[in-house]
Amino acid sequence: MSEKYDIQVGDRVTYTLFGKKATKLIAGDEEINLIENDIKQDAIEILKIDRPKYEKVYGKQEILDEAEKEYLSNVIKPFRNKVRYIKKNANFNVGRKHFYEFLSISMPGEDSFDLPYFETNTMYRGMELAKPYTLKELGLDK
Secondary structure, three states, X not given: OHHHOOOOOOOEEEEEEOOEEEEEEOOOHHHHHHHHHHHHOOOEEEEEEEOOOOXXXXXXXXXXXXXXXXXXXXXXXXXXXXXXXXXXEEEEEOOOOEEEEEEEEEOOOOOOEXXXXXXXXXXXXXXXEOOEEOHHHHOOOO
């Protein structure tokens, strides 16, 4: 009975059909339905179901998460067209003997300004230290 088989899209099903061994990569629900129908009619015998563990081969990694994007977008809103770059920096607090990180926003012809400090590796983890990022690179150009 088909209930004992948990066939899913992406599975590789090996079966026998009229005494011949075959393998099929399940690409959609229609193929699942066809195989389950053949099983009910005893037309095929399932030998093996492989469910590969998929890993990401390619995928553009976002530098900022959604909360970071929303916050920075709101901070730069009044002068978005003037921002040259945003950079993550670190500073050592001698009194506390502790590193903190902060963002600097640079505009042409003006000094950059810094946002409040935050604990190291707690925010903006996708940004490298001391690397200037354009708004486009950060996904803030919209």
